[in-house]
Amino acid sequence: MRIDCDVHGRPPTMAELMPHLDPYWAAYAEEAGIGAPAGIVAVYPPGAATTGDPEGGASLEALREHLDRQQAAHAVLNCVYGLEGLRNLDFASAVASAVNEWLMAEWLDRDPRLRAGIVVKAEDAAGAAAEIERRRGDERFLQVLLPARSERPYGDRSYLPLLEAASEAGLPVAIHFGGFTGNPPTPIGWPSYYIEEYVGMAHAFEAQLTSLVASGAFEQLPDLRVVFVESGFAWLPSAMWRLDKEWRGLWREIPWVKRLPSETIRERVSVTLQPIDPPPQRERLAQVIEQIDCERMLLFSSDFPHAHDRSFEQAFEGILDPGLERAIAADNARALYRL
Amino acid sequence: MSIATSAERQRTSSEGRADGIVDSDVHNTLASNDLLRPYLSQRWTGELERFGLRRPDSIGFFSTRPRKFAARTDAWPVGGVPGGDLELMREQLLDRFPIAATILNPINQTTVGAQPAAFSAALCRALNELTLAEWIEADERLYGAICVPCEDARLAAEEAHRLGDHPRFVQLLVNVRTREPLGNRSYWPLYEAAVEHGLPVAVHVGGHGGNTITGSGWPSYYFEDHAGYPQAFQSQLISLVFEGVFERYPDLKIVLQEGGFAWMSWLMWRMDSAWRRLRDEVPHLERPPSEIVREHFWFTTQPIEEPERPQQFAELWEDVGMPTRALFASDYPHWDFDAPDRALPSVLDAETKRAVLGGNARALYPQLADARVPVR
Amino acid sequence: MSAEGRRYVVARVHELPPGARKLVTIERREIGVFNVGGEFFALRNRCPHQGASLCAGRLVPVVQSRAPGDHKMGDQTLLQCPWHGWEFDIRDGQSWCDPGRLRVRSYDVEVERGDEVGDSERIVDGLVMGPYRADSYPVAVEDGDVVVRLG
Numbered sequence: 001m002r003i004d005c006d007v008h009g010r011p012p013t014m015a016e017l018m019p020h021l022d023p024y025w026a027a028y029a030e031e032a033g034i035g036a037p038a039g040i041v042a043v044y045p046p047g048a049a050t051t052g053d054p055e056g057g058a059s060l061e062a063l064r065e066h067l068d069r070q071q072a073a074h075a076v077l078n079c080v081y082g083l084e085g086l087r088n089l090d091f092a093s094a095v096a097s098a099v100n101e102w103l104m105a106e107w108l109d110r111d112p113r114l115r116a117g118i119v120v121k122a123e124d125a126a127g128a129a130a131e132i133e134r135r136r137g138d139e140r141f142l143q144v145l146l147p148a149r150s151e152r153p154y155g156d157r158s159y160l161p162l163l164e165a166a167s168e169a170g171l172p173v174a175i176h177f178g179g180f181t182g183n184p185p186t187p188i189g190w191p192s193y194y195i196e197e198y199v200g201m202a203h204a205f206e207a208q209l210t211s212l213v214a215s216g217a218f219e220q221l222p223d224l225r226v227v228f229v230e231s232g233f234a235w236l237p238s239a240m241w242r243l244d245k246e247w248r249g250l251w252r253e254i255p256w257v258k259r260l261p262s263e264t265i266r267e268r269v270s271v272t273l274q275p276i277d278p279p280p281q282r283e284r285l286a287q288v289i290e291q292i293d294c295e296r297m298l299l300f301s302s303d304f305p306h307a308h309d310r311s312f313e314q315a316f317e318g319i320l321d322p323g324l325e326r327a328i329a330a331d332n333a334r335a336l337y338r339l
Numbered sequence: 340m341s342i343a344t345s346a347e348r349q350r351t352s353s354e355g356r357a358d359g360i361v362d363s364d365v366h367n368t369l370a371s372n373d374l375l376r377p378y379l380s381q382r383w384t385g386e387l388e389r390f391g392l393r394r395p396d397s398i399g400f401f402s403t404r405p406r407k408f409a410a411r412t413d414a415w416p417v418g419g420v421p422g423g424d425l426e427l428m429r430e431q432l433l434d435r436f437p438i439a440a441t442i443l444n445p446i447n448q449t450t451v452g453a454q455p456a457a458f459s460a461a462l463c464r465a466l467n468e469l470t471l472a473e474w475i476e477a478d479e480r481l482y483g484a485i486c487v488p489c490e491d492a493r494l495a496a497e498e499a500h501r502l503g504d505h506p507r508f509v510q511l512l513v514n515v516r517t518r519e520p521l522g523n524r525s526y527w528p529l530y531e532a533a534v535e536h537g538l539p540v541a542v543h544v545g546g547h548g549g550n551t552i553t554g555s556g557w558p559s560y561y562f563e564d565h566a567g568y569p570q571a572f573q574s575q576l577i578s579l580v581f582e583g584v585f586e587r588y589p590d591l592k593i594v595l596q597e598g599g600f601a602w603m604s605w606l607m608w609r610m611d612s613a614w615r616r617l618r619d620e621v622p623h624l625e626r627p628p629s630e631i632v633r634e635h636f637w638f639t640t641q642p643i644e645e646p647e648r649p650q651q652f653a654e655l656w657e658d659v660g661m662p663t664r665a666l667f668a669s670d671y672p673h674w675d676f677d678a679p680d681r682a683l684p685s686v687l688d689a690e691t692k693r694a695v696l697g698g699n700a701r702a703l704y705p706q707l708a709d710a711r712v713p714v715r
Numbered sequence: 716m717s718a719e720g721r722r723y724v725v726a727r728v729h730e731l732p733p734g735a736r737k738l739v740t741i742e743r744r745e746i747g748v749f750n751v752g753g754e755f756f757a758l759r760n761r762c763p764h765q766g767a768s769l770c771a772g773r774l775v776p777v778v779q780s781r782a783p784g785d786h787k788m789g790d791q792t793l794l795q796c797p798w799h800g801w802e803f804d805i806r807d808g809q810s811w812c813d814p815g816r817l818r819v820r821s822y823d824v825e826v827e828r829g830d831e832v833g834d835s836e837r838i839v840d841g842l843v844m845g846p847y848r849a850d851s852y853p854v855a856v857e858d859g860d861v862v863v864r865l866g
Contacts, residue, residue, distance in 0.1 A: 049616045152556035153563070157783075184550045186574035187567070189519040195617040196520075196577050199609050200554070203570035207553035207563070214562045216783035234608060238569075238601035238655070241646045246566045249674070249800035253405050253562055255780035262647070277608040279658070287654055288605075291646070309612035406800070413771040413797035676798050681765040 001073035003333035005272045006176075006229050006301035007066070008057035009077055011040050012102050020101035025094040039082020039147075039180030044306070045194055050275075052305035060110060066304045067113055073330065074339055076142065077107055077116040078229060080178045084122065084147050093127030096120050100135060108140045115337070117145030117174050125158060129165035136169050142337045143172045143227060148204040149179025155208075155215025167221040172270070172336060175208050177201050177230035205231040206239050209265070213243055216256035218264045225336065227270045230303055234277040237291035240265055266294040270336055272301035273328070275308035276315045286319040296335065298328045359439025359712035360679050361700035363639050364543070364596050364668030365432065367443045367474050368408065368422030369466075378465035386458055394452030395549040404561040406674040414672035421672035425477055432671045433480055436679040439697065440710035444484045444512055444596065445470055446545040451490055451518060459488035463498055467508075475507050479713060482706065484512035484541055490548070492525060496532035503536030509704040510539045510594065514546025515571045522575075522582030530588045539592035539637065539703060542575055544568050565675075572598030573606055576632065580610065583623040585635050592703065594637040597670060601644045604658035607632055633661055637703055639668035640695060641677040643684075653686040666703070667696045720853070720864035728859050731755070738770060742865060746852060749774070749805060751792050756805050757863045758794065759850035763810075767798040769849055774805065794849075801847065808849035 014035050018026050028034075046054040057079075058066065067075055081099055086092035099119040108114050118141045120128035128144070135141040144166045152158065154175070166173050178201075184190050185197055185204070205228050218224055243261035251257060257264075279285055292298070300312060320328070333339060369375065372392065376384050406412070410421030414431060422428070432438065445466055451459070463486040475481045485502045487495035495511075502508050511533050519525060521542065533540050551557050553567055554574075572595050585591060610628035618624060624631075638661070646652050656662070669677050683692050701708050725739045731750045738747050738760060745760035747770025760770040777789040793802040793811065803810050855862045 049619070050613075148555065150555050153553060153558050154555075156556075156559060179555070181556070183554075183556055185554045186520060186578075187550060187552045187554065187571040188515070188517050188521070188548060188574050188578075189523075189550050191520050191574070191578055191581075192523070193581050193620055195613050195620050196574075196581050198617065199581075199606070199613045200574055200577050202606075202609065203573050204554040206570055207555045207558070207567060210563050210566050211553075211555070211558055214558070214560050220783055232605075232609065234605035235602065237646070237651070238599070238605065238644075241601060241644060241651075242566055242569065242599060244647070245642065245645050246562055250405060250562045250565070252775075252778055252800070252802075253560055255778040255786060256783045258780075275609075275612065277605050278612055279604070279608050284658060287658075291651055291654070293647075307616070309615050411798050412773055412795070413768065674798065674800060676765075678765045678767070678798075 001071055001330060002300055003330045003339060004067070004070065004072045004075040004302050004304070005227070005299040005333050006078055006274065007063060007075045007304045008306060009063060009079065009107055010053070010055040010057040010059060011036060011079055011081055012099060017095065017098040017102055020098035020105075022094050025091055028091065037082030037085050039085045039178065040080065042180045043080060043082070043178035048194055050198060050306055050308060052307035058305040060107065062305065064111055066302070070302065072113060074113050074115055074333075077103065077114055078145055078174065078176050079103060079116065079119055080147065080176060081119055082178075082180055083119070084150060084179050084181045086121065089121060089124035089127060092121035093124045093131065096128075097131055097134065100131070100141070104138070104140075115140050115142045117141070117143045117176075118171070119145055120162065122146050122154070122159060122162060123151050125161040128162040132162075132165040132169055132171065141171070142339075143174040145174050145176055147179030148175050148177055148201060148208060148231070149181055149183075149185055151181050151183070153207050153211030155211030155213070155217055157215070160217070163217055163221055163224060167224040170223065172225035172227045174227040174229050175205065175231075179204065202232060202235045206235065209239060209269070210243060213257065213261045213264060214254050216254065218268050219256050219258070225268055225270070227272065227299070227336070229272045229301070230274060230306070231271060232275050232277050233271045233273065233292065233298060234288050236271065237288060266297065270297055270299050270332065272299045273312055274301050274303035274306070276310050276312070278310045278315050282315070282317070282319055285315060289320070289324070295324055295327050296332050299333050299336070300329050358697055358701070359437050359710065360667065361697040361707055361710065362432070362438055362441040362669050362671070362679065363594075363666040363700050364641065365428070365441040365443055365671045366422045366673065367445050367470060368420055368672070369445070369447055370420040370423050372447070372462070375462060375465040375469060378468040379461055383458055383461040386455075390454070392452060393454045395547045404564070409674055410672050411674050411676055425474060428671065429478070432669060433478065437712045438480055438679070439712050440480055440482055440700075440707045442482050442484055442509060443470055443474055444541065444543050445486060446514060446543055451546060451548050456488060456491035456494055459491065460494040460498060463488050464501070467498070467502060471507070480710070483508040484510045485538070486512050487529065489513040489526065489529060490518050492528040495529045499529065499532035499536060499538070503532065503538060506706055509706045510541045512541045512543060515542050515544055515568065515575060515598065516546040516548055516550070516552060517575075518548030518550070520574060520578030522578030522580070522584050524582070527584070527587065530584060530591050534588050534590045539594050541594040541596050542572070544597040568597070569599045569602050573602060576606065576636065577610065580628045580631050581621050581624065583621070585631050586623050591635060592637065593635055594639065594666070594703075596639045596668065597641060598638065599642065599644060600638045600640070600659055600665070601646070601655050603632070603638070603661070604655060633664075636661070637664045637666055637699070639666045641668040641670045641682065642675040643677050643682045649684055649686050652684045656687065662691055663694060663699055663702070665695045666700045720866035723863050723865065724860040725863050726861040728856055728861055731861055736770065739863070741863065746863060748854065748861060748863060751805055755854040755856065755861055757852040757854045758803070758805070758808050759852070761849070762796045762798065762801065763847045763849055764796065764799060764801055767796050769794065769796055769803070772797045775802070777811070803847075803849045806851070808851035810845035810847035810849075
């Protein structure tokens with residue numbers, strides 16, 4: 001049985017969140033006519049082939065069929081909700097909490113296979129920590145969900161209370177494709193086409209990885225685990241080589257980092273499969289896996305209903321040894337999430 | 340085949356020596372912008388004196404790099420700045436290694452900011468004149484890159500036209516952290532001029548167009564700034580390809596300088612994969628992005644990639660699959676300098692090393708075709 | 716401890732006061748001789764990474780850190796390569812801050828007539844010994860001469 005570490009349900013409308021919102025914030029949202037955050041459709045345009053479902057996520061029925069089809073023991077719902085764009089921190093955290101209540105009522109309570117990432121407003125680190133605490137004890141929430149594009153990279157000290165709370169609760173921090181902060185999504189301004197953002201999201205993950213390494217968060221929080229979701233994985237070897245090279249010459253600037261970044265990454269970071277960046281020859285993918293050189297790192301994901309270029313089966317046919325295939329399909333996720 | 344057998348490795352000690360090395364990225368540096376004053380009109384000397392450069396890259400972040408001037412600590416001439424002294428450059432680079440030609444890329448970052456575009460243009464022009472008079476004409480091994488005020492592409496094109504046919508200026512130069520992605524149509528007049536003069540456009544580390552320097556906001560450390568440069572290069576490559584720049588300018592050549600290259604393989608895979616799914620958004624692209632990249636892009640080798648095992652360098656070299664597009668660069672006098680005799684790993688065979696150390700650059704830059712190590 | 720090897724007088728002690736360094740060529744090898752706080756050390760003038768003139772580098776104290784934001788300058792002295800900033804223990808050329816992915820050759824450091832030229836301490840504040848090593852040579856002070864031995 002597989003564990004699918006990244007699936008998407010249709011995100012809620014603001015109207016659906018109303019019953020779960022604190023009355024003050026429900027009134028505030030209603031008076032202002034606030035709809036779902038713009039970040040949702042910006043990240044998953046309804047008509048893009050990769051979005052897979054014009055609603056931005058699957059219906060419960062469609063998702064259940066999908067899980068039946070691939071014989072998944074569990075699946076992790078990651079509800080990308082665009083909260084990074086909301087500037088009123090208290091409102092954003094209240095919406096995050098309502099989304100989590102909605103996830104319980106509409107999804108987790110309705111299918112025992114489903115698990116979810118806790119939606120938080122990362123820039124309100126104290127509020128996010130409180131939300132993590134609020135979900136504690138409900139084992140169906142098995143990670144804390146953050147967008148790849150944030151106001152500042154997550155190693156920034158302002159996010160530390162969030163990382164501490166997650167690590168204290170034994171929950172990995174899952175950094176997911178997306179994020180619509182108002183800052184340009186590249187270091188060089190605004191691109192024109194969605195395809196540029198789809199491809200370029202990889203560098204937002206690189207920036208987060210670099211920041212988390214440099215900040216010393218992994219040294220400070222020995223239980224901190226990070227999962228990159230919907231990031232692809234082929235970029236990891238080049239990123240690790242570069243970070244190791246930088247660190248040899250610049251460690252004095254970040255002396256709390258006492259060993260090669262690649263060692264820390266192999267110990268603490270996990271990555272879901274999709275979107276797979278398929279090389280022209282399949283053997284090259286095997287080579288990437290060898291360069292990553294970390295059996296525990298990769299987690300199977302379908303990213304349903306998002307539809308990328310290659311399925312796991314198409315991309316990996318015949319190149320994984322059975323032990324590694326089992327690890328990717330389920331064992332790594334079982335160990336990471338204690339499933 | 341570009342990967343050396345162990346027998347071949349024994350024979351590589353003299354690679355690149357016959358014709359001499361082409362060093363595609365060296366920096367002549369100004370201790371101060373006041374040195375440009377003799378090359379500026381009174382109008383702009385006055386601007387410089389009274390208001391200075393009002394540029395985003397003067398914010399504090401960029402002054403926190405642990406290496407002053409981002410330089411080798413042994414590259415400081417007495418009383419000067421690294422890259423500011425031709426004699427020391429000769430001693431440490433030009434005469435120390437068998438170098439036939441070097442391309443000077445002054446990256447004084449004078450082109451962006453809250454200042455009149457015409458001032459940026461005047462500063463670029465002055466810098467080019469200084470480089471010509473004080474460097475290029477002083478040593479036959481030195482060639483120039485035309486600095487252009489790229490945020491105003493029409494003014495940039497004017498400067499390209501002014502110097503474009505000079506035999507010692509071999510490319511146009513912009514810094515990688517631009518205000519907008521370089522595929523943006525506002526930059527196209529620059530490409531028009533580049534193609535007209537047959538000059539490649541080099542995109543070099545540096546600059547600051549005013550954006551947060553990662554897609555996820557401002558980092559805290561120079562470690563992140565320096566490790567993050569590939570992200571800016573990736574973004575430029577993505578933009579140039581998907582905006583259709585090469586469909587409009589089929590002769591345009593882009594040189595990515597100092598951006599690393601281990602990321603190029605997976606980025607090409609990802610671009611092709613995305614194009615298969617999303618090509619309806621970019622109907623002007625009628626072939627896989629990787630084909631466009633392999634046709635229009637060159638890259639410099641410094642800072643050389645240092646994977647965990649030597650064999651992995653061979654793997655990445657094969658994956659990138661652009662052996663004729665790799666140009667050796669030392670990046671003198673900067674701290675991440677690559678030594679011409681040591682940087683290229685021994686897994687590359689002698690023929691490939693020769694190409695990287697000079698042959699590829701001679702093919703790209705016709706002005707360098709006959710450059711030889713001077714006989715002393 | 717052995718005092719064998721070919722003996723070269725490289726300086727008089729007064730020529731190399733604390734803080735001074737001198738580059739000498741012995742058997743066609745360039746060797747930097749350093750006086751660090753009254754102790755003498757000798758390293759080959761060649762970085763094992765890309766061949767830089769290592770002995771033109773800065774001498775810097777080790778930095779100790781217990782947590783993000785915490786820094787303290789330690790007692791041990793490292794030689795920082797002028798190019799890429801890789802750091803080597805002045806006592807024996809050992810690189811630090813790099814897990815031992817490759818095996819490290821071990822060297823004996825000679826101590827002559829009780830003059831301290833190094834010790835057996837192998838841990839620098841939690842930093843991990845690295846795979847790289849700059850060649851180092853035993854230095855002794857004999858009758859006012861600074862003596863380097865090649866073995």
